[in-house]
Amino acid sequence: MTGTTAQLPTVLSRGRVWSIGAIAGLAGGAMEVAWIALYQSLSGHDGAIVARGVTQTVIPDLAAAPSAVALGLAIHMALAVGLGIVIAVMVPKLLPRIVGTVLEPMLVVALLVGVWAMNFFVVLPAINPDFVTLVPYGASLASKVLFGFAAATVFWFTRRQRAAA
Numbered sequence: 001m002t003g004t005t006a007q008l009p010t011v012l013s014r015g016r017v018w019s020i021g022a023i024a025g026l027a028g029g030a031m032e033v034a035w036i037a038l039y040q041s042l043s044g045h046d047g048a049i050v051a052r053g054v055t056q057t058v059i060p061d062l063a064a065a066p067s068a069v070a071l072g073l074a075i076h077m078a079l080a081v082g083l084g085i086v087i088a089v090m091v092p093k094l095l096p097r098i099v100g101t102v103l104e105p106m107l108v109v110a111l112l113v114g115v116w117a118m119n120f121f122v123v124l125p126a127i128n129p130d131f132v133t134l135v136p137y138g139a140s141l142a143s144k145v146l147f148g149f150a151a152a153t154v155f156w157f158t159r160r161q162r163a164a165a
Contacts, residue, residue: 017088024154025084028112028147029077035143036135050134051076057128084151087111100159108155109148116144 040047051072056063058075065071087108092099098107120140124131135143 021085021088024151025081027150029080031146031150032143105152108152112144112148
């Protein structure tokens with residue numbers, strides 16, 4: 001390694017990058033769940049309705065099942081892990097110069113805002129329009145921004161740890 005953190009992704013094994021992405025996705029997904037649960041609780045609403053809504057969106061026949069909340073959480077976390085891996089793999093490939101700079105966390109957050117916009121204005125209205133009404137746009141956008149901060153924090157700590165080694 002010749003020294004800069006921007007070169008780090010090229011020296012990490014594919015499995016390591018995927019692992020870091022999965023951890024970032026888990027952190028982001030957990031942050032979203034915590035935020036939505038808190039928001040729903042403070043608003044006097046049941047947070048489980050959002051998890052049920054995830055199940056209804058992906059597997060409509062199971063939306064009323066007793067396991068719908070747990071299944072919704074599992075689906076959410078699986079999607080979060082996938083998103084974390086995609087970000088961990090693609091950002092260094094497409095924009096290697098920003099990796100390890102202050103721009104990287106800003107990009108991660110911006111990417112998550114883009115994912116939110118695509119989900120709430122294109123995908124969800126087409127497949128489950130009721131889902132977009134479960135939580136106000138501002139609260140759902142905040143959840144994606146928090147996902148971005150959590151994921152960016154994992155990437156930042158991982159790069160610092162790797163650079164120190």
